[in-house]
Amino acid sequence: MTECLGKTQVEMLVNTPDLIMADLRRTPRSTLAEVASTIGKSVCAVERAIAKLVDAGKLCHVGFKIDGYLTVLE
Known part of the structure; x- marks a missing residue:
């Protein structure tokens, strides 16, 4: 008998x-x-997750919307 x-x-x-x-x-x-x-x-999906992270104080947007960037606060 063979078992699989x-x-x-x-x-x-x-x-x-x-x-x-x-x-x-x-x-x-x-x-x-x-x-x-x-x-x-x-x-x-990334935009939604980032919005939640910004609201939670874990990320911060630096600079203007077009040429800004996100920085990790933890």
């Missing part, structure tokens, strides 16, 4: 905000599109 052992895929659950924070620590002047591409999320 299936592999179980284990997925590591990491929040989008955690991924964003880690990416911005590595490359602080990244654009939203660059962050989204790096972490494998959509630009809209």
